[in-house]
Amino acid sequence: MMIDSIKKPGPTVLVIFGASGDLSQRKLVPALYNLMLDHWLPDNFAMVGVSHHDRTTDDLREILKEGVSEHSRQDFKGNGDWDTLSESITYYKADFTDPEAYKGLAKELDSYDEKWNTSASRIFYLSVSPQFIEPIAQNINTSGIANNVKTSRIVVEKPFGRDYESAKHLNKKLRGHFLESQIYRIDHYLGKETVQNIMAFRFANAIFEPLWNRNYIDHVQITVSETVGVEHRGNYYDKSGALRDMIQNHLLQLLCMIAMEPPITYHADEIQNRKVDVLNAIRPFSSEEKVKDNAVRGQYTAGKVDGETIEGYRDAKGTDEKSNTETYAAMKVYLDNWRWKDVPFYLRTGKSLPEKNTSITIQFKPVSHQLFPCDATNTIPNRLVIHIQPTMGIKLCMQAKKPGIKMSLNNVEMNFDYDDAFSEATPEAYETLLLDVMQGDSTLFMRADQVEAAWKIVMPILEYWENNKDEDFPNYPAGSWGPKKADDLLERDGRTWLVL
Known part of the structure; x- marks a missing residue:
């Protein structure tokens, strides 16, 4: 070719x-x-x-x-x-x-x-x-x-800093030696094909953007689950944890892609401006009570994943036998802006969970008037699922009439699958990102203000967790979907984590 x-x-x-x-x-x-x-x-x-x-x-x-x-x-x-x-x-x-x-x-x-x-x-x-x-x-x-x-x-x-102050310090030092346009802060998640496709899906199709707001969307869930435990990274991970390692960068980047306003042009600064707008709109965790009500942490104990026995986190090489480091983190955030006012975004990530999955679920509101009899439908609202890994694709869940004389509705799915739709091989994230650096295109990289804004969001949670030891650790077995408090986070709102 x-x-x-x-x-x-x-x-x-x-x-x-x-x-x-x-x-x-x-x-x-x-x-x-x-x-x-x-x-x-x-x-x-x-x-x-x-x-x-x-x-x-x-x-x-x-x-x-x-x-x-x-x-x-x-x-x-x-x-x-x-x-x-x-x-x-x-x-x-x-x-x-x-x-x-x-x-x-x-x-x-x-x-x-x-x-x-x-x-x-x-x-x-x-x-x-x-x-x-x-x-x-x-x-x-x-x-x-x-x-x-x-x-x-x-x-x-990454990791670009350990907290807000160290990230700010590092940005200052780097910009003392290079122009901002020369600095490429890499997050490999942004190079993934399906993450890039979020922008194409949202802004190249006229049928979705009119629905992409608080009038039609009930809530959004972002999940990054891993089946592996800490393995040989104990020395590093015990000083980091799930909030630093995953949410501060990867999950907040995915949130930006979903929640950003339409850019005027497909230009690096314009797209990064819209992402920074999202981070600045996230409602601050202004008190310890806000942290306790909206953030959950967990640490796994021994269990089985895919039939394989996994040792507890505290038993892994390089970890403290009384470690207070979280291997699971979940949080609920709100964006205080016109588009997303009062729409909750639920984020979760964890190690030693039942399946490897990175996905974004947009749950739409139910129809305003239920036309059909209760026994004709299960009344599950429409749902859009963006699968990032290990499968890559987009799934739209809706209601359709089952064949038969009676009016009876059932859930059906419309699926877009990368492997089925395209014959071209999908490049790895680092291929895309390395080529972009060679071409001088910083669209898929993070700017200094974006990094610092992301750290600002998680700092109240980090500080509270570091100053208050969780006496329940470890609080979920390997192979489960995390601590019960993570389920409670949604159940208080009348919702549940969606099994994908």
Whole structure:
């Protein structure tokens, strides 16, 4: 398949700090491999892997080859395709915190400009622990290797800060070295095909947008459930928890996509402005009572998921035996604006739950007048479900007459399934996001004010939970749908979590 070369990025050097780490092996380099197979990589492309380990370029290539062979969505044949990408990969040993190390890196980057006879775009991808972000950003700036503000970009992985103050501090430091337009704060959820499709679904179809408001929608549920437990991430997760790890970024991003006002243009700043509007409209948790009434936390104990025994969270390696870290979090939020006044948004996420599922459910209000006899219908309101993973699609639930002489209604579904509707392979989120960075498109990335607004929302909950130990922990068995208090959160409103 021929790709219009005009759409491909120009000459690019991708510098990955932490190049031999888990993210590079599982996501970044497999994404580059797939982009190459689909003819999206620049004709002049190079990747420089930077870390402090004593290894050679051949060592790095072999490590990354194993990652690609295991994690690429396309078949890895180990033939000339990999060789082509492998030849563009080099290794550079450096102490991230040593300014002197960046002088050698500068020579390496300059060599590509000389080789290609052009000024190539330089992308600095920070796949590193949070404590290295500031020194790397400072050394990139002071070394002069990112002096071209039009073609130099820095990509920062989550977690972006640990709380509002640290996120604000990090934004200030980054903007002291780079322009906001150069900073790409990545949330891989925004690169998922079905998340991007929310905008197309809402704003490219005239039949849905008139219904997308408080007059027709009863409530919205956003679920991100995982079957896995904490596994080998105990040391990290015990200092984070579900609210920081998932809700502050992923779930609030999904909420923004559902609740945002129609943008005027499909332009990065315009779309990000509308998302920030949503976050600023969320009603603050203004007191401890508001937190207790509208936020629920849980921690799993031993149980079974898919027939497999899962040890309790406190028994996992790296966790405190008296840990107060939540592995489940649910919350109810309201948006104080014209469109969504008094429509509750229910968010939940958790580990060791019965199924892996990321979905958004829009529950419409019941019909204003029940025309049919009670015995003719089960009176379930219309419902729209957007499936993000593991299945990808959109389902509209409605009422229809059952065949027969009597008037009897039943639930039916209209389904759009990606696999059935399209023959094209679905790119992984990191493929989309890496290509966007190369093309200088920040639409699917987070701006500084968006990150800080998201932290502001969850801070009252975080502070209350950290200052008040939950004496009921652990309070749900692995393999269940979470603590009973999460069910109570909806039942008080006459609603239930929807089984999807």
